[in-house]
Amino acid sequence: MAVQNLDKFFKPSSIALIGASERKASIGWDLMRKLTGTGYDGVLLPINPKYDHIQGIKAYPSLSRAGRSVDLAIIVTPISTVPSIIRDCVRVGVGAAIIISAGGRETGGVGLKIERKIRKEIAGSTLRILGPNSFGVVCPDRRINTTFISEVPLSGKVAFISQSGGLCAAMADLSSKEGIGFSHLVSVGSMLDVDFGDLVDYLGEDESVKSILLYIETLPNVRKFMSAARSVSRVKPIVVLKVGKSGAGARAAASHTGSPTGEDALYDAAFKRAGIVRVSTLEAFFDCAELLGKQPRLLGNRLVVVTNSGGAGVMAADAVASYGLELASLSKEALKKLDEKMPPHWSRKNPLDILGDATPERYVDAVDACFDAGDLDGMLVILNPQAMTDPADTAETLAGNLNPKPYPVVTSVMGGMVAEKAREVLNRAGIPTYETPERAVRALYYLHEYGRNLKMLQEIPPRLQSGVEADHEGAASLIKQGLKKGGLLGDVESKQLLASFGIKVNPTKSARSLDEALQVAGETGYPLVMTPHSGSFSFSPEGHRSWSDLRSREEVRRAYHEIMTNGSRENSSYRINGVTLQPFIINPDYEIYMGAKRDPSFGPAILFGMGGAFADASGKRAAGLPPLNRSLARMLIEES
Numbered sequence: 001m002a003v004q005n006l007d008k009f010f011k012p013s014s015i016a017l018i019g020a021s022e023r024k025a026s027i028g029w030d031l032m033r034k035l036t037g038t039g040y041d042g043v044l045l046p047i048n049p050k051y052d053h054i055q056g057i058k059a060y061p062s063l064s065r066a067g068r069s070v071d072l073a074i075i076v077t078p079i080s081t082v083p084s085i086i087r088d089c090v091r092v093g094v095g096a097a098i099i100i101s102a103g104g105r106e107t108g109g110v111g112l113k114i115e116r117k118i119r120k121e122i123a124g125s126t127l128r129i130l131g132p133n134s135f136g137v138v139c140p141d142r143r144i145n146t147t148f149i150s151e152v153p154l155s156g157k158v159a160f161i162s163q164s165g166g167l168c169a170a171m172a173d174l175s176s177k178e179g180i181g182f183s184h185l186v187s188v189g190s191m192l193d194v195d196f197g198d199l200v201d202y203l204g205e206d207e208s209v210k211s212i213l214l215y216i217e218t219l220p221n222v223r224k225f226m227s228a229a230r231s232v233s234r235v236k237p238i239v240v241l242k243v244g245k246s247g248a249g250a251r252a253a254a255s256h257t258g259s260p261t262g263e264d265a266l267y268d269a270a271f272k273r274a275g276i277v278r279v280s281t282l283e284a285f286f287d288c289a290e291l292l293g294k295q296p297r298l299l300g301n302r303l304v305v306v307t308n309s310g311g312a313g314v315m316a317a318d319a320v321a322s323y324g325l326e327l328a329s330l331s332k333e334a335l336k337k338l339d340e341k342m343p344p345h346w347s348r349k350n351p352l353d354i355l356g357d358a359t360p361e362r363y364v365d366a367v368d369a370c371f372d373a374g375d376l377d378g379m380l381v382i383l384n385p386q387a388m389t390d391p392a393d394t395a396e397t398l399a400g401n402l403n404p405k406p407y408p409v410v411t412s413v414m415g416g417m418v419a420e421k422a423r424e425v426l427n428r429a430g431i432p433t434y435e436t437p438e439r440a441v442r443a444l445y446y447l448h449e450y451g452r453n454l455k456m457l458q459e460i461p462p463r464l465q466s467g468v469e470a471d472h473e474g475a476a477s478l479i480k481q482g483l484k485k486g487g488l489l490g491d492v493e494s495k496q497l498l499a500s501f502g503i504k505v506n507p508t509k510s511a512r513s514l515d516e517a518l519q520v521a522g523e524t525g526y527p528l529v530m531t532p533h534s535g536s537f538s539f540s541p542e543g544h545r546s547w548s549d550l551r552s553r554e555e556v557r558r559a560y561h562e563i564m565t566n567g568s569r570e571n572s573s574y575r576i577n578g579v580t581l582q583p584f585i586i587n588p589d590y591e592i593y594m595g596a597k598r599d600p601s602f603g604p605a606i607l608f609g610m611g612g613a614f615a616d617a618s619g620k621r622a623a624g625l626p627p628l629n630r631s632l633a634r635m636l637i638e639e640s
Helices: 027-037 079-092 109-122 165-178 196-204 222-232 247-257 264-273 282-294 310-322 332-341 360-373 391-402 417-428 437-458 472-484 491-499 514-524 553-565 612-618 630-639
Strands: 014-018 043-047 072-075 096-099 128-130 136-139 155-162 182-187 211-216 238-242 277-279 302-307 378-383 409-413 509-511 528-534 547-550 576-583 592-599 603-610 621-624
Touching (some): 079 096, 079 109, 155 165, 155 196, 165 282, 196 211, 196 222, 238 264, 264 437, 264 621, 277 282, 277 437, 302 310, 310 378, 360 378, 360 391, 378 437, 391 409, 437 630, 472 491, 491 528, 509 514, 514 528, 514 576, 528 553, 547 553, 553 576
Parallel strands (some): 014 072, 072 096, 155 182, 155 211, 302 378
Antiparallel strands (some): 136 182, 528 547, 592 603
16 A cells, blocks of 8 residues: 555544543553643544543543544554454544554564454555554654653654664654754554555655654565665665664564564665665664754765864774775865965864864864865864863854855764763754764765765666677576476586576586596696586585595596595485586686575575685675676675
8 A cells, every 4th residue: 555544644633542541650641641742733532431531631432432533543552452443443434543552473473363353454444554562653843742752852854763662762862962853753563564665655755854764673575665765765865774683683673573584684785775874883873863864965975074183183084994985185275275274283184183272263264265175075073172172162163154064064072071062062053963083984974875875776787798699598408407407507507507698617527437537637637626516416515525636647536536435425315426527726816606596585686705715714795686787796896
């Protein structure tokens, strides 16, 4: 149903709270208080047969007795009662329902059965469900708060969708502290119906949303999500914190949501393919939220650093280099203007060290000279409290000068209590501020990563003019033979298949006897590599090693004897049909691993990394999603 009726969650003209209560400290009492206390101007209908009025508002025993249409129903009753309540919602034509009640699939078999009953009740209807186990939604500009958050966050342009209600509360608290404005906070719960793909699709069309943050533990419908994200990320940055990388993390996520998390490397590949920026820590996630909520996009990788501390400037320069960004070169015009305004011993290079006695006016002169020159894509201003510098005064002066600018500007006010007031001033002015230069640079890097992913998403690769004519008939014949033999191609046939498409391979021949092996060795030339040849395995199992750098007939005899003698001693299912021989490349530039697999969630996937003797030791393999083009090939090589 995609985005059908999703507006009922965020723009309801009437809300029914099923399970509203007069009992203090209960969920029904707390949510009732939140809805009445935030200034929601729609119709509020408390539903509970025990009361005539709840918190001064007329209550009704059931939805059908309310006598009017309902856009949004919020359900806080025990999960066992929810299927029958959903039946009533469908009967009276409710548009959307938020199931706050916990106890669904995350609890195991009983909860899963209840969710199946709920799904059966909505079959064929237009009712949309958020949850079960949803924390609710917050829309600050519409004064809607269906969560347990005490203070509604500031209104802004960032939408946050989360599988964790606790993170919704943390984001709301961050809003007031850091001055970040949100358009939506949405807790998806166990996603019986509405999921990430639906919400990204919907928010992509909402003009009040300029960027989207996602906290993901599981993706129940990967392909729907990918389709929505690829479309939306072209016009709005999407940043995701996907957890469950480790085995322990994956198990924890499954117990929280009731769903497995999937293979992490493929999530990485999918996010890049959809133009999404993935962050790895909660700290980075919060930092991105602040930057996206306050500043324009980073269109390039050239940064200018302005600092009153040489050491802090070096830290920033190291961070810039480690994230693959660049320190912008200062033009002659900029240097001339800076020489006129700066003291004699300023650094005369980027980072701009304007010295420890820098006044607020010196900061403004340095910043303006760089922006007027225009040879930059973003700026970091570092303020290190020193004896001759009042951080708060400098922040007051900078706040009026830095915002707005055509490029993203971030600040790092270093220190503790002395720096806190300066941070408050900058936050109120809508300028992102971080406690360390490294965090500030990292936030800018993630914005740059978005631009890089977007470029790959929009790129139309040139047609390859290789002049290679593929042998399609020969390839089809090899594949047909392999399918008849159980679906595996041996070493010889695999290389023949690659060669039929013009891919250069190390020529490999098989031998079923010692005499044949000696003949092949003589024809091929020394040195050689000999490996076991089996019809039941595509690779030799442990204990059946290859023999390398064979340089004589005697060495070929010895290797052949060892391979055939050990053929099935350790693994009875490993049947030796002979050996394969190929030239031994003495000093290869690289040994690489390339593979493909079909994942049940992501579909076809491409794997690339180090091969040969060091493959297991390195452990680093990159994953990508087809179609394969030059950009993706380059990215896979860089990542491995």
